[in-house]
Amino acid sequence: MQVFPAYNNYHKQSKWLSLYIELKNTSGNFDGKLVVESQSANNNLIYSTQISIFGNTKKAKYLYVYPEASQTLISVKLKDKQDKSIIEKNMRFDVISSDARLVTFIKQVEDAQRPFISNDDGQLYFSTISAEKLPDEWKGYDPVNAIFLGNISLNSISDKKEKALVNWLYNGGTLIVSGGINAQRFDDTFVEKLLPVEISGTQIVDSIKSLNIYKSKMVVSSSRLR
Known part of the structure; x- marks a missing residue:
């Protein structure tokens, strides 16, 4: 799994953050979900979407999250149907002013x-x-x-x-x-x-x-x- 925050990792305060996620399956069919956790001192926001990958193929998916103004770190997880984490990546981005x-x-x-x-x-x-x-x-x-x-x-x-x-x-x-x-x-x-x-x-x-x-x-x- 590869995760690419859009716009060379720039994120503007009080705006949506775009995550382009590439997945590659090297075995049988996979059914599960992509989960993005946006944690801060005040909130723990979770975004998720179902995903299926058939056979030895690749798949790309966009997820959009809304971090708090000062937040610079999010966690992206690929989970199976039993909610077990298969892959987890922490992503940092550079926050710029909303102005x-x-x-x-x-x-x-x-x-x-x-x-x-x-x-x-x-x-x-x-x-x-x-x-x-x-x-x-x-x-x-x-x-x-x-x-x-x-x-x-x-x-x-x-x-x-x-x-x-x-x-x-x-x-x-x-x-x-x-x-x-x-x-x-x-x-x-x-x-x-x-x-x-x-x-x-x-x-x-x-x-x-x-x-x-x-x-x-x-x-x-x-x-x-x-």
Whole structure:
């Protein structure tokens, strides 16, 4: 069992925390449940969902939990029908202020390390997430202020994940789309319906100096985005 807190382990206070869980079965069929325990000095919250894995297969599952503001540790357990723990993992995450801004880049392959270092006094954070690990419910985007959709294959985003992203947008989320020379890839996709413009073609320019007026913060990149 592998557990991946979304957005490079960032968790914003008073927001939902998304956990992407991968399971691999190496024997017979398994029936049981995934349990997440969120313990604090004041509360002991338990989230669970039934899960079945058939034969020698893999399965991925999202769970959404709502930790207390100062909490940085949760426990994820795989239990059988007799409520016996088969696997248990403790996960830590980095809590950021509810006033902070979190910008996430959707990439074909998620960066192992956080892509940017910000000198914005702890109020601006960047993370990446792969198309495969996008949340399947709108609350999975709860801590995010803006999503940057780069040059990825939209075919890798399932209908359920498309719906979650669109619902988040209609509830106030912000989607930034990078077109480039491959802008036509949005044709006949859910993204095309969201765009405020109609893409009729592409044109190469030497520079976009006019965008400098929007630059207000200095950000240092520790890895190159593609």
